[in-house]
Amino acid sequence: xxxxxxxxxxxxxxxxxxxxxxxxxxxxxxxxxxxxxxxxxxxxxxxxxxxxxxxxxxxxxxxxxxxxxxxxxxxxxxxxxxxxxxxxxxxxxxxxxxxxxxxxxxxxxxxxxxxxxxxxxxxxxxxxxxxxxxxxxxxxxxxxxxxxxxxxxxxxxxxxxxxxxxxxxxxxxxxxxxxxxxxxxxxxxxxxxxxxxxxxxxxxxxxxxxxxxxxxxxxxxxxxxx
Numbered sequence: 001x002x003x004x005x006x007x008x009x010x011x012x013x014x015x016x017x018x019x020x021x022x023x024x025x026x027x028x029x030x031x032x033x034x035x036x037x038x039x040x041x042x043x044x045x046x047x048x049x050x051x052x053x054x055x056x057x058x059x060x061x062x063x064x065x066x067x068x069x070x071x072x073x074x075x076x077x078x079x080x081x082x083x084x085x086x087x088x089x090x091x092x093x094x095x096x097x098x099x100x101x102x103x104x105x106x107x108x109x110x111x112x113x114x115x116x117x118x119x120x121x122x123x124x125x126x127x128x129x130x131x132x133x134x135x136x137x138x139x140x141x142x143x144x145x146x147x148x149x150x151x152x153x154x155x156x157x158x159x160x161x162x163x164x165x166x167x168x169x170x171x172x173x174x175x176x177x178x179x180x181x182x183x184x185x186x187x188x189x190x191x192x193x194x195x196x197x198x199x200x201x202x203x204x205x206x207x208x209x210x211x212x213x214x215x216x217x218x219x220x221x222x223x224x225x226x
Contacts, residue, residue: 002104002170003172003173004175005160005173006108006127007109007111007174007176007177008109009111010178010195011093012096012125013090015084016044017117018044018061021061021117022040024084025064030064030067039060043057043060047180052152054153055146055150058114058133062114062136062144062145063144065116065135065144066142066144069141078120081120085124090214090215092215092217092218092219096175101126107129108128108163109122109127109131111130111131111132111133112152113133114135114146115130116142119132131163134148134151135147157183172189173191174188174191176193176194176200178200179196179200191209192211192212193209195214195215196211204224205224210224211223
């Protein structure tokens with residue numbers, strides 16, 4: 001198997017679906033607006049600077065899922081995807097995924113954002129699999145807790161290993177924008193920085209990793225090549 005892995009937020013998307021979902025809940029009026037927006041931004045800033053406590057964040061982010069029926073959540077999510085996600089799907093990202101698919105590679109999105117938010121987004125890209133943080137469910141309702149290992153930093157390696165179930169890909173790519181993904185980028189045969197944050201850009205240049213942009217047209221643009 002040849003495997004192509006893609007981070008989602010700020011990689012295939014020109015934005016962060018987790019943060020946008022929080023903003024969407026505020027706009028709906030189903031969370032405490034000013035307080036929730038401030039906390040949502042605080043966690044997003046912590047993610048970007050590498051100081052995020054993933055369990056504290058997930059307790060915050062998954063709580064609204066536990067407070068509403070599944071049917072209502074799914075109706076809100078459909079509107080969210082149409083309103084907030086489709087406009088930030090990058091054409092060059094679709095082209096990149098399709099290029100791997102055309103070569104017969106197995107494709108997967110691997111993301112820290114929870115499966116409830118990301119499942120319909122992964123479907124937009126037509127990937128073979130989604131590896132995401134899993135919200136716990138009981139009797140058809142979300143509990144507000146995380147199930148298993150969060151798919152974040154070293155957790156992405158653990159979750160990928162579980163998904164591979166002992167299979168070793170003959171070749172592997174991973175595309176990401178974030179320094180938080182350095183652990184997994186360091187594990188694959190072909191790490192690629194995509195519109196990287198400053199720390200990831202620095203590391204990519206030091207390690208000779210390719211740097212791509214998906215934000216400069218309909219096709220990926222090489223900013224540097226290893």
